[in-house]
Amino acid sequence: MGEQDGVPEHVLVVGAGLSGLRTVEGLRRAGYEGRISLVGAEEHLPYDRPPLSKQFLAGDWERDRIDLVGHDALDELGVRAHLGRAAVALRVGGEGQELELDDGTTLHADAIVLAVGVTSRLLDGQPSSAHLLRSVDESQALRDALNGASSLLVVGAGFIGAEVAGGALDRGLDVTVLEAGDVPMGRVLGPEVGALAARLISDGGADLRCGVTVTAFTDTGAELSDGTSVTADQIVVGVGGQLDLGWLESTGLNLSGGIPCDTQGRVEGLPGVWAVGDAAAWTDPLQGDRPRHEHWTSATDQAAVVSRAIAGAEPPPATVPYFWSDQFGMKLQLIGRPDLADGLLSLHGDGLDGGEIKGTVVGYLRGEELVAVVGFGAARRIARYRKPLADGADRAAVLEFRDTLG
Ligand SMILES: Cc1cc2nc3c(=O)[nH]c(=O)nc-3n(C[C@H](O)[C@H](O)[C@H](O)COP(=O)(O)OP(=O)(O)OC[C@H]3O[C@@H](n4cnc5c(N)ncnc54)[C@H](O)[C@@H]3O)c2cc1C
Incomplete structure (x- = not known):
């Protein structure tokens, strides 16, 4: 066990959900050739959760449609999977990290990625x-x-x-x-x-x-x-979801707001440990705070950052938080951070004034700066607002941009 050129020989991913699987896939995509282990509390191979309240619940999709990976694909990735096994303790120090599972097994690694999600409150x-x-x-x-x-x-x-x-x-x-x-x-x-x-x-x-x-x-x-x-x-x-991180208490981390991470997913004060997905509280490079996003896309984006960092590859381009929900025949979409806002800017449609909901797009402003955009049944338009958001456009620039969309 050890590291060569800063690249670990064995990466252990804890949590076999979306962000755990995407981390594993991202490691191989970034050229990582060392050992990978994946520990998951559920018996199932990684599967997708959004359909659980949509197509799968409705009976429109059958079980195999929500699988994110099959046994063969996981084998091809060279991943040793420990499914139906929960991690119960993490010890960090000296020669790397040690992870204890609920069957008493101990696994050793020189990089650990915590991808454990949240549980239901x-x-x-x-x-x-x-x-x-x-x-x-x-x-x-x-x-x-x-x-x-x-x-x-x-x-x-x-x-x-x-x-x-x-x-x-x-x-x-x-x-x-x-x-x-x-x-x-x-x-x-x-x-x-x-x-x-x-x-x-x-x-x-x-x-x-x-x-x-x-x-x-x-x-x-x-x-x-x-x-x-x-x-x-x-x-x-x-x-809502709640954190289930009692097993990490011995690390001494303050876990009340999630697993505290820097802007790249490195866990604060625990060398060689990373965190991704719903449980991870990454530092926002622009705001300096540590929001936690329970969003599908954030889990995927964070996995891309962490897997590339561990493999020693260039980071992927920065992204803006994004969430969607399918309700009542409409796609509700949210980009950015509405929690930062102190005002609204009506952009399209008149849903806010009691008019038709479909097609309504609303901006969130902090002072004059656009910090988030929400849309109801306005997918094509919402996508266009990624750029002004990433640019931190002000009210005047956003309105000018809106007018170009017709
Ligand atoms: C019903 C539902 C609908 C959703 N719909 C949307 C949507 O429309 N849009 C959207 O953006 N997001 C949606 N989400 C959220 C999205 O699915 C999550 O953000 C995403 O799954 C987070 O990925 P994750 O890897 O952090 O966690 P998860 O996918 O939850 O995976 C975490 C895994 O870690 C395992 N684990 C936990 N503790 C341990 C341990 N100690 N040892 C080993 N394994 C452990 C868990 O059993 C779990 O399998 C939805 C979620 C749910 C539940």
């Missing part, structure tokens, strides 16, 4: 009959349960909750959606655009109730904080 008193939606097994269980149901209660009007609600309405179910905040997705989109998201859900046919929480789950549904109750054949709880 649970509500107090949540019964085991309430569904969660993070793994393929959970999506399959919900898919089966919805087949025999006529009503669904969705707790949490986040992106996943809204997608599940829309899919269930398409199947003809009565759907109630509960949201603790004043509007759906308000933490990400802000109040005005969140209100637009609320309209999308209500117009789609769901009974959306905001500003309420579940006070008790019952055999037939749930009792709510406003004194009302909801009955439903099935319940889904979609109240």
